[in-house]
Amino acid sequence: MPPDAPAHLSEEQIISLVAYLAGGAGGDLAVGIGDDCAVLGGDQTGLVVTTDLLVQGSHFDLELMSPADVGHRSMAANLSDLAAMGARPAYGFLSLGMPARPTAAFVSELVGSMVAQGRAHGLKLAGGDTVKAPQVVINLCLLGAMGNLAPVLRSGGRLGDAVCVTGLLGGSGAGLAWLQAGRDPAEAAAAEAVAAHCRPTPRVAAGRALAESGRVHAMMDLSDGLAADLPRLARASGLGAAVEAEAVPISPAALAVAPALGGDALGWALGGGEDFELLFTCDPGEVPLLAQVVAEAAEGLTVTQVGRLTQGPGVTLIKQGEEEPITYKGFDHFQEPAP
Ligand SMILES: Nc1ncnc2c1ncn2[C@@H]1O[C@H](COP(=O)(O)OP(=O)(O)OP(=O)(O)O)[C@@H](O)[C@H]1O
Ligand SMILES: Cc1ncc(C[n+]2csc(CCOP(=O)(O)O)c2C)c(N)n1
Ligand SMILES: [Mg+2]
Structure with a gap:
């Protein structure tokens, strides 16, 4: 831990600490922690990657909005980071945590809306992970393609x-x-x-x-x-x-x-x-x-x-x-x- 780290960290201080521990970009990583997406280099040149975690109570409240709203917002938040680089949405990976006894109606509404929002922007859901969790947590990781354009940093x-x-x-x-x-x-x-x-x-x-x-x-x-x-x-x-x-x-x-x-x-x-x-x-x-x-x-x-x-x-x-x-x-x- 850096000697001057405060006792309790803000979101920004946590990210700075993680960036310090991870080290900066270099080698095949053109842009690492600090922008809306990471920019890959080497054999992956032209790809940008973003991920966002959305948690019940922190990012959405299922008492106040529908599962379809939550799905839409989750995908939109991630697509927005691709947009910020000027990337074309390509592939998505969805990791989902849900409390016990999830219903088909809930999953269909949540993921159906997410997929529809992604598809409208050319994104294909290509994988993910599913676990039981004390509350609904949604992690999306999206890959975007730059084609022949340089990402805007x-x-x-x-x-x-x-x-x-x-x-x-x-x-x-x-x-x-x-x-x-x-x-x-x-x-x-x-x-x-x-x-x-x-x-x-x-x-x-x-x-x-x-x-x-x-x-x-x-x-x-x-x-x-x-x-x-x-x-x-x-x-x-x-x-x-x-x-x-x-x-x-x-x-x-x-x-x-x-x-x-x-x-x-x-x-x-x-x-x-x-x-x-x-x-x-x-x-x-x-x-x-x-x-x-x-x-x-x-x-x-x-x-x-x-x-x-x-x-x-x-x-x-x-x-x-x-x-x-x-x-x-x-x-x-x-x-x-x-x-
Ligand atoms: N736990 C973490 N580990 C590694 N990198 C992280 C972590 N949290 C954030 N980052 C990186 O820090 C930078 C800023 O993250 P942040 O989530 O604030 O992104 P943002 O684009 O500003 O916000 P949003 O994701 O809401 O659009 C990004 O490059 C992100 O990949
Ligand atoms: C229940 C509930 N409480 C508060 C908010 C407000 N909020 C949550 S995350 C965020 C910024 C972007 O998030 P991140 O930095 O994680 O990408 C904002 C403004 C909300 N949407 N729902
Ligand atoms: Mg962003």
Whole structure:
């Protein structure tokens, strides 16, 4: 253990410790721990690999959503990491843990929805593992193919780059808050937010089109929220970033439920997580062209410039002209609750 390790670790500190123990990329591993996917080299050149573990109570609550929703979300979360590299989904491996006495209806709903979401993006389920577990746990490992394209990494950002996001942010966090407040998911005002949370759309075609354009410098997907994910992209690029609060494309779905829940729509947009939109950087002059590329690839999906890459250090939020360090927090599994 490193001598300066704190007693209790955050999610990010755990990953740093694992990366320290595992050692970095090299040899036939082109990109190891630290990006959305590992990038294989040597005989496996052109393949990227991602894996995500989803656990009842941490990532989904089967009291609040259907097994089909859980299956869809699990596959979407993983496909989103392939999208972030510009990869084409290829093969999936599903490891499933379930309590005793699982029913055919439950497995059909969960896995059927997962397979349908994968197939819609060209992915074939090719294997996995099944065990009894105290609660439902789902691990997907996906392989993506780059073809003749180089994967778009988090580390390619350049000073002065425009920082852009696809789509709208905050809908998923708002939908989760609605469900966790015990509100009726069928209520019209919340339908869009609940759908954003239960049935997110991974931006596979947009990610591929952005990679194909050759004009994107760095890219990742937004799983923990802009407030957590942009610092990762900026740090990987050796830079900082500034975000204009007024430019953040807050989802109308989040704005619609905020008053009823006493919630903060900007907070969901920056820190709610699980929107699974793409975050990318490019020359500021290329934003309109890339917006067109994305709109054509993904049925009118929008691109919004939310800020720029700076010398740093760190990420600042510009609110009504005032620049301050970003205080919104993204999602961390091991975050201690506020005292
Ligand atoms: N237990 C672990 N062992 C090895 N590598 C890990 C472990 N946990 C995370 N990583 C690696 O650390 C990096 C960041 O992981 P993380 O799960 O935060 O990925 P992400 O893409 O930021 O999030 P998401 O998977 O939600 O999109 C990835 O390269 C991932 O493969
Ligand atoms: C029951 C329940 N509680 C909390 C959340 C919120 N949540 C869980 S994981 C995550 C970020 C991405 O995860 P990871 O970093 O593991 O990929 C977020 C925002 C949820 N969806 N369901
Ligand atoms: Mg990711």
